[in-house]
Amino acid sequence: MRLAELSERSGVSTATIKYYLREGLLQPGRRVSATQAEYGDEHVRRLRLVRALIQLGKVPVATAREVIAAAEDDSLDHHWRLGAATWALAHGQKNPPDEEDDQATEAAFRTVNALLQHLGWRYDQELGELSPAYRKLVTAVAALRRLGYPCGVAQLLPYGQLAARLAVSDLDLIEEEPTPAAQVEAAVALTVLYEPVLLSLRRLAHAEESARRFTGGEQA
């Protein structure tokens, strides 16, 4: 297909496609003349991923390039391709500033490690501590403690157990994709795109639970 059709099928404007080509986020098409190139389904699929990362995930271009490289690296086994892709992704999001190495942070490390052990999650101490998700969790727990809110294993465990159940249905969705590359694409896109779904539903559920407890009213 030509550029115009690629634009129509992917929902990405031709100007944006040209920008992605210049930035190396989209592989070049097959040249058919000095001014025209031919694109295939693999370009449509790639655009889907790039659009998810950049337009929805607000991931910077350089990070999107890393994510795509990881997703396409055949030398990595499947678990590591999924992992490398979502790892790069996490770097692309704004992390909270590094907290001072204070008492609350020390306590948060211990709490998080106890939580992971309690959940039975396999966990490589050295690699794990470099993981952005792990560090973000420690920072959040330390922040809660510094503000005097209860945040121990008892409070975190329901969150961890529910996250584990969500991961099962998320991975089921991802495994429905036909090829390993498409699975990596789906893992990245679903990680980013289901985050606002989860946070919005949590807020709506708060409103529902609050109405249930404090008004005692029945559904209108």
Add this chain to the structure above:
Amino acid sequence: MRLAELSERSGVSTATIKYYLREGLLQPGRRVSATQAEYGDEHVRRLRLVRALIQLGKVPVATAREVIAAAEDDSLDHHWRLGAATWALAHGQKNPPDEEDDQATEAAFRTVNALLQHLGWRYDQELGELSPAYRKLVTAVAALRRLGYPCGVAQLLPYGQLAARLAVSDLDLIEEEPTPAAQVEAAVALTVLYEPVLLSLRRLAHAEESARRFTGGEQA
């Protein structure tokens, strides 16, 4: 207590406390001389909330002022105080740009409404559609559909059910706070502060579930 002690007990610098006083985010202390004021426990508590909103929640000052006003409005019943506070809070966070009113958005509205009905959440059609959490959910569902990922009631239901269970333990935590005002503070702070906890745990759970499925290895 004097300003220096208030700073020490709240962990907020005196310069920042003065800024919050000027911006009307912190109620003035009781004047004891031309240059000194006396502060109480209510100032420590308020600083806890302001710090959670502004430093951790990245909520703009004007929105923080709204949240605090709602939290302190005695004319509102408890459910509405909680609701008004977290409502204002949601406005403070960056919403995705309004999507064009296209087919995917129409379908997303129908999906979200079917989901809420399925979950049995009481839900005021007119008020609900103004809710930032509701609109954010519709936008996220529409985005998933536009990219061709499956996102119907079947995929969303596990997320909704788990959000409902989280809301129960969240509200339990909030009800441990001794006064209605402290409960509103806790609702706002826990809404903001548990979001990174939930997202980090989901990512760690993905890594765990992916390792479980694709490497078959046991915990080292």
